[in-house]
Amino acid sequence: MVNLISRRGLTTMASIQKANKIICIGRNYADHIAELSSARPKQPFFFQKPTSSILLPGQGPVIRPRGVNLHYEVELALIIGKQVKDLDAADEKDALDAVESYALSIDMTARNAQNEAKKKGLPWDISKGFDTFLPLSPLISKSAIPDPHKIELYLTVNGETRQNDSTELMLFRIPRILSDISKVMTLEAGDIVLTGTPKGVGPVVPGDIMRAGIKVDGKELEEAKIEVG
Template sequence: MASIRANCRKIMCIGRNYAYVGLFHFPPPKFATAGWLDDHITELNNTTPKQPFFFLKPASSILLPGAGPVLRPKGVSLHYEVELGLVIGKTLRDLDPQDHKGALDAIHSYILAIDMTARNVQDEAKKKGLPWSIAKGFDTFLPISREIAKSRIPDPHEAFLRLRVGQAERQADSTSLMLYRIPQQLAQISRVMTLEQGDIVLTGTPKGVGEVKAGDVMKASIEVGGKEIEEGRIEVEVKDREGRYEFKET
């Protein structure tokens, strides 16, 4: 497992990428489009992107299984976002968005991940037009599962993600609700910057994002065909972080 962190040069995160499935949209379509509403977009008062939107997290934010708690910095409103992660297996540059085989062939394996966000830090930065890398980049802000072999997830668009805080289920949705499928995500990223072996791509989070505090325990899981993938489990506690950082207005 340590090799995942050691081999990762960058973590690309797709934002605002899960469709809303309402009363008149069931069952969910095989290929959702950007015309759909996004529950996670709605709950954060954002707008639906016209193309895949991505940002970076540092590899130093990765928290390996059993490596300790997620640490909440002083003054931070800490939010969870469960996501399916792709571990890239080969160099990918300027991928054709219609090349589904090329996209899936470039994936070495999968992980489950919890993208942690310092939400008040992010909100202040957005309001003032400032970069918000800090909000995503603290140490321990990316708990991940053990590595999941590709054979365990035959179709990454047909998996089910769950996240619980304590005994309360907070997120539970299918990856079939992605607005932009994985080939489109990898095409958009790779036309801007080369994806390299060991890089991680986080594919977006469904609705239900919320706050956690010290003492909370997060449990995340992934299912395929109604069966949980054992190596895809995450269980991690939240604790307060000691140190010099404390959130203050910029």
């Protein structure tokens, strides 16, 4: 695995592993909902990944648990910078002020376990929560992403493009997402929020190489790159 970040970057990222909670939005891109034959949500719904699932750059490959149909989901991650509660969905500035920086993330999912949980009405936590199930890029400064609703996320497997869409396609935008979460759970500095995945999710097996990144105005963001086995 290529070590994509400087020593200074690694130090900064170490603080991420002290995150209190990781909240992930489900079904936030219409074409992804269609590809999984899921119902379109009337409001954002969310689930948690444990901090023990974080895989920082240089920490090795994603481990596929035995019997698991392992899927990638590339997602823009928000790193929360301060404690917020009851955010107003209409106040875009307030919401974006709560975001300290960004990261790219891959919400690795045990799809068969998730499908079984859905069918039985059981929690999703196991299917989302194995160790190494959250590869993260280095931190991305806010200045590098002037408009988080206007960037391109992509993911390739062994060089083939599998996901490549604009965050413009989000069903619920960041202020609405943060508002809904913060009306349930107080968000705290260091918390991480995943904003959902565009279409194109699919399986990977051991040995596959996933590369993911962000383009801003068609230009690759170097600090957003993930390369993971």
